[in-house]
Amino acid sequence: MLGSNACYEGTTQAEMIFPYSLVPEDITPFEVPADNPLTLAKVDLGRRLFNEPSISLDSTISCASCHKKDLAFADTLSITPGIHGLTGDRNPPSLLNAAYLQSINKDGGVAKLDIQALVPIEDENEMGISIVKLIDRLQADPDYSRQFTAAYGTDVNGYNIPRALASYVRTLISFDSPYDAYTNGDISALSQSAIKGKALFFSDRLNCASCHSGNLLTNQSFQNNGLYNNYSDLGRALITLDSADVGKFRVPSLRNVALTAPYMHDGSLNSLQEVLDHYQHNLSGHTNQSPQLRSFELDDDEVQDMMAFLESLTGSQAKRGLNQ
Amino acid sequence: MTKLKHALALIAVVALSSLFFYACGDDSDSQSVLLDFEFDFRINDQKLVFGQVYDLNESKVSFKVANYYIGGLQMTQEDGAVIDLSADYLLAGPGNIFSAAEKVPNNDIVKFDFFIGVDEASNSQTETDFTSRPSTDPLGMKDPSMHWNWNSGYKFLRVDGEVDTDGDDIPDTPIAYHIGSDPLLKNVSISSDRDISDDSTIHFVLDINEFFAGVNFQVVENQDTHTGNNLELAQRLVSHLDTALSVE
Secondary structure (H helix, E strand, O other): OOOOOOOOOOOOOOOOOOOOHHOOOOOOOOOOOOOOOOOHHHHHHHHHHHHHHHHHOOOOOHHHHHOOOOOOOOOOOOOOOOOHOOOOOOOOOOOOOOOOOOOOOOOOOOHHHHHHHHHHHHHHOOOOOOOOHHHHHHHHHHHHHHHHHHHOOOOOOOOHHHHHHHHHHOOOOOOOHHHHHHHHHOOOOOOOOHHHHHHHHOOOOOOOOHOOOOOOOOOOOEOOOOOOOOOOOEHHHHHOHHHHOOEEEEEEOOOHHHHOOOOOOOOOOHHHHHHHHHHOOOOOOOOOOOOOOOOOOHHHHHHHHHHHHHHHOHHHHHOOOOOO | OOHHHHHHHHHHHHHHEEEHHHHHHHHHOEEOOEEEEEEEEEEEEOOOOOOEEEEEOOOOEEEEEEEEEEEEEEEOOOOOOEEEEEOOOOEEOOOOOEOOOEEEEEOOOOEEEEEEEOOOOHOOOOOOOHHHHOOOOOOOOOOOOOOOOOOOEEEEEEEEEEEEOOOOOOOOEEEEEEEEOOOHEEEEEEEEEEEOOOOOOOEEEEEHHHHHOOOOOHHHHHOOOOOOOHHHHHHHHHHHHHHHHHEE
């Protein structure tokens, strides 16, 4: 269902949200599953659930605990604690433009956004509650029961909980950065330094764009970026069971990257400066390290130019905390 | 009077016919049975009881979850007929019962063919996923879960418990064996001479001792596998299913 005008049963045209109404004209709209068309009722319900601590075992952790709207729906902590202060292995990613992901999670283990929310809900280090128990909990709340029925035509169940959350996440769109304005012809949108940084970014010398390409500035491939020699988190290999995938994680989108420190799958690098240092001097040479990575040296001016370019990828709404 | 004789004769014929057909139907029923399936877990030649402390591989252990999926089930009878239940999944767990929908001839079953796991299409979650299945569906959402959340797919087999690691004989270190992913689907074929005429309840038996044969629970690397993070252990345990599984 891509940009379809079709009405869905029980849903009026006015209640529908079409992908192309959320993204600029020059950006291809994201796809919406036919069995979960976007509606205002679902998005409202998903927003409420997103900020609802009661969807964790001890009612202390919501999605928003780790995905803060003023941080491009990411967090400043390397690993955000879940219930009982427990911590997992990975840095919470930005949720902006998650509607475009071909597979979900940093290792691509989840096939579709519509069931992704079960990851944090059931993970013992995050919200730690069985979806079966969560259904009972939400069904006991008449207000939620009513809202689910209004959105999905059925009471709370395991099908519509993650799909309501996915519906909200699909509306978290960010294509309004100075870089976008520049790309669309506003040559004043970028500073001279950012323009130089852009040229560096897309140069063969740095080769960043071999992976950070397209509108999302990611080709969504899984790459080992030479962070470690020994990976405690095996990454993509956890899913494929292939040792050639050890240490591979999906190339992240660089949109709003200036808001999403710390960096890397485990949040081990604290700043964009550290990231640039890593790619210049600290590649581990792991056997699976991406062949796209090239050794390069930047002088101080070039580092500043790269920083200016990366900061130009911050969306204006994201900068304001995406008023959702 | 003649009419009365004819009427009596007709009644007699109808009555005898009824008896004949009833007898035939009764005879047919006695030659077919409805199969039920139950799932037993044995440890140290006893029925596994959750929470009870057992000596296993020189460790004190207790268990709290034991489940696995049986799929693709086909049973060959002595006359070569095949009872095909491959459209169904059986979630094996203590106390779980699966009843076949239709009666089958009560000939002996000489072979059980099935797999432990979930077929690749269902396991991918790309179309119908576990959230869209009713709770009564073995592949629907369960608590404790048989679906992975971080990895689209099912735990084909799940055994959770605790082991004593500090010598106080109290098992309190978690152990968890969650095995799944397409390459680890395990095909099983078991020869049998199972007479189903008197007892039509088939028991699938998982012997915990055989399943954990040679596993030293004191070694940290042996205390859990979620398949991808400890593939060697997951593969080793799957290989034990040949000897750990039986049908009674």
